[in-house]
Amino acid sequence: MSSSMNWEKLLSLKRYGDTNKRIRKEQDETRLGFEVDYDRVIFSSEFRSLQDKTQVIPLSQTDFVHTRLTHSLEVSVVGRSLGRKAGLRLLEKYPHLQNIHGYQANDFGAIVAAAALAHDIGNPPFGHSGEKAIGEFFKTGNGKHFKSYLTDKQYQDLCDFEGNANGFKILTESRQGRYGGLRLSYATLGAFMKYPKESLPKKPTMHIADKKYGFFQCEKESFLDVATELGLISRSSTDDIRFSRHPLAYLVEAADDICYTIIDFEDGINLGLISEDYALEYLINLVRDTINISNYNTLTNTEDRISYLRALAINTLINEATDIFMQNESAILNGEFDKALMDVCKYQAQIKDIIKLSVEKIYRSKDVLDKEIAGFSIINEILNVFTRAVYNKHNDATSNYDQLILKILPKTLDTDSKNLYDNLLKICNHIAKLSDSNAMLTYKKLKGDFL
Numbered sequence: 001m002s003s004s005m006n007w008e009k010l011l012s013l014k015r016y017g018d019t020n021k022r023i024r025k026e027q028d029e030t031r032l033g034f035e036v037d038y039d040r041v042i043f044s045s046e047f048r049s050l051q052d053k054t055q056v057i058p059l060s061q062t063d064f065v066h067t068r069l070t071h072s073l074e075v076s077v078v079g080r081s082l083g084r085k086a087g088l089r090l091l092e093k094y095p096h097l098q099n100i101h102g103y104q105a106n107d108f109g110a111i112v113a114a115a116a117l118a119h120d121i122g123n124p125p126f127g128h129s130g131e132k133a134i135g136e137f138f139k140t141g142n143g144k145h146f147k148s149y150l151t152d153k154q155y156q157d158l159c160d161f162e163g164n165a166n167g168f169k170i171l172t173e174s175r176q177g178r179y180g181g182l183r184l185s186y187a188t189l190g191a192f193m194k195y196p197k198e199s200l201p202k203k204p205t206m207h208i209a210d211k212k213y214g215f216f217q218c219e220k221e222s223f224l225d226v227a228t229e230l231g232l233i234s235r236s237s238t239d240d241i242r243f244s245r246h247p248l249a250y251l252v253e254a255a256d257d258i259c260y261t262i263i264d265f266e267d268g269i270n271l272g273l274i275s276e277d278y279a280l281e282y283l284i285n286l287v288r289d290t291i292n293i294s295n296y297n298t299l300t301n302t303e304d305r306i307s308y309l310r311a312l313a314i315n316t317l318i319n320e321a322t323d324i325f326m327q328n329e330s331a332i333l334n335g336e337f338d339k340a341l342m343d344v345c346k347y348q349a350q351i352k353d354i355i356k357l358s359v360e361k362i363y364r365s366k367d368v369l370d371k372e373i374a375g376f377s378i379i380n381e382i383l384n385v386f387t388r389a390v391y392n393k394h395n396d397a398t399s400n401y402d403q404l405i406l407k408i409l410p411k412t413l414d415t416d417s418k419n420l421y422d423n424l425l426k427i428c429n430h431i432a433k434l435s436d437s438n439a440m441l442t443y444k445k446l447k448g449d450f451l
Contacts, residue, residue: 005333007090007097009231010246011107011187011224016172016180016222025102034110036238037188038076041118044182046170047072050120052435054127054371056264057271066267067246068120074263076117078314079255085113085322086251090329108248114184115191115252122167122298124432125439126375127368133379134161134428142384146424154421156199157216158428164194166432168215169425172222175412190230191244194253197235197242208253209235209245209337218422233335244335247325254321257351258314258341265354266310269302276302277417278357279309285350287312320345378443382431385446390423408445 013022027033029292041047052067057066066074087108090097097103124130137143138158145157157165171189172181184192195214204210215223220241233244265282268274284291284305290312299305321341331337342351362368386409389402393415398406406415413430415423434442 003233003334005231005233005244005247005335007094007333008101009229010183010230010248011097011101011111012188012190014186014229015183016174016225017183022185023102024107026338027102027116030143032107032110033185034107034114034188035185037114037182038110038117040182040184041114041121044121044170046121046433047118049433049435049438052437053120053123053125054436055260056127056368057267062445064262066327068123071259071263072117072120075119075252075255075259076113077311078258078269078318079252080109082251082255082321082325083248084109085318086325089322089326091328093326095440109186111185111191112251112255114188115248116255118167118171118184118188118192119194119252119256120163120167122165122432123163124161124166124379125436126371126379129375130373130379130432131161131163133376134383134431135159136376137380137383137387141380143387143424146387149420151421152200153200154217156202157213158424160199160202160213161428161432162195162199162212162214163432164212164214165199165216165219166429168193168223169219169429170433172219172226175414186229187246187248188227189226190232191248191252193223193226193246194249196227196232196245197247198240201240204240204242205338206352207235207342208340209338209441210242216425218425235335241377245332247329247332250325250332250337250341253322254317254325254341258317258321258338260341260350261354261358262310262313262317264358264362266306268358269306271362273361273365274357275308276306279306282354282357283309283313286316286347290316317342317345317347320347375439379431381446382442383427383438386427386431387424390427391420391422394420394423 013024022033038257050072055066055068055071084105087105090108091105094422109301124134138146143158170181171192172183174180193214195209195212197210197213198215198217199213227243230246232246235244236242265274269276287309296305296308299308324341324345327339342348385405389398392398392402393406409415409430411427415426417423
């Protein structure tokens with residue numbers, strides 16, 4: 001495999017199951033393949049369920065607090081700007097991409113926007129505590145007795161249940177009559193894959209691409225198919241699968257980092273968890289060069305002032321992330337750039353300050369902790385009942401109760417596999433697709449509480 005990636009391959013319009021090559025110059029400009037990716041994500045039921053999934057503040061009754069859905073839409077908007085700005089500069093650097101192959105700056109924007117839109121599609125209910133709750137069930141809870149039936153990597157998939165890997169499963173998983181999942185372009189799937197490795201070995205290096213993992217064992221073939229088509233660089237000297245990132249994955253990650261840093265902070269201020277004085281002090285440092293003071297001084301309330309500063313801060317960070325991406329583009333293409341873009345930007349000190357304050361005042365606030373505790377109990381109980389049912393089915397030993405439980409699983413969920421790992425992962429995938437309210441409702445049903 002070559003030591004450097006190649007943009008023409010990285011921008012592949014191929015979709016799962018294609019037999020003919022898709023040529024950029026032959027695309028319908030009104031329905032560009034990368035824009036079709038965006039539409040397919042928007043119309044998927046998994047994306048819709050994000051409207052009732054916690055971003056940070058749980059089940060908030062106020063209008064302005066973010067859910068996973070509004071967060072994902074915002075990340076995609078920031079991602080589109082990042083992609084277009086980087087795209088313009090990449091086409092200047094590699095004019096043949098435009099002159100010979102027909103790629104436009106907006107193509108880069110469309111790929112990053114679609115991957116960014118999908119970036120949280122695999123995340124369970126109740127925020128990050130949902131991921132942890134699934135992992136704990138298999139690591140230390142009743143699920144640990146499944147260990148002896150699984151390979152080390154299969155068991156690790158469950159113990160470190162990962163929203164990114166689950167997202168890749170949702171986007172690519174085939175079922176009867178629906179092959180290749182949402183059938184997105186390989187370029188978008190590549191940009192989606194933040195951690196192009198399997199669950200073991202854990203953190204083999206400090207490279208950002210090795211921080212977590214990006215696909216389950218059951219999607220290994222799909223992953224390798226995408227990685228090979230895009231010409232990603234293998235980073236493993238053993239049989240373990242580890243690749244370099246698709247360069248545009250850095251922009252998807254930056255869009256997410258920019259949004260959650262600035263917008264969670266904004267939520268915290270609007271909810272009164274963080275005082276406006278702090279906000280001014282922290283955000284003014286980011287927007288010094290672009291703020292129009294006379295404009296700013298006409299704003300009469302906290303919400304408008306913060307919203308003005310937030311818009312300027314996001315714009316500043318978009319320009320900064322684009323600059324860093326282009327300065328390091330050769331190292332990124334060689335798989336050598338080993339940090340997130342925002343970790344090396346000139347505003348990293350301000351970003352760290354904002355995140356530190358958000359952790360103290362928002363992420364550790366009573367409401368958030370209460371939600372995380374409830375999420376643990378709810379997910380643990382659902383897993384307990386559902387995994388027992390598929391395990392007993394696997395051993396032809398279902399009780400009447402197990403049979404009832406299996407009947408309430410969706411028709412799209414097939415637990416007839418002879419492979420216990422597949423069935424356990426399908427249960428985790430089903431639970432991860434539940435919205436916060438749906439998970440609570442399922443929990444109540446299992447507890448016999450219909451009130």
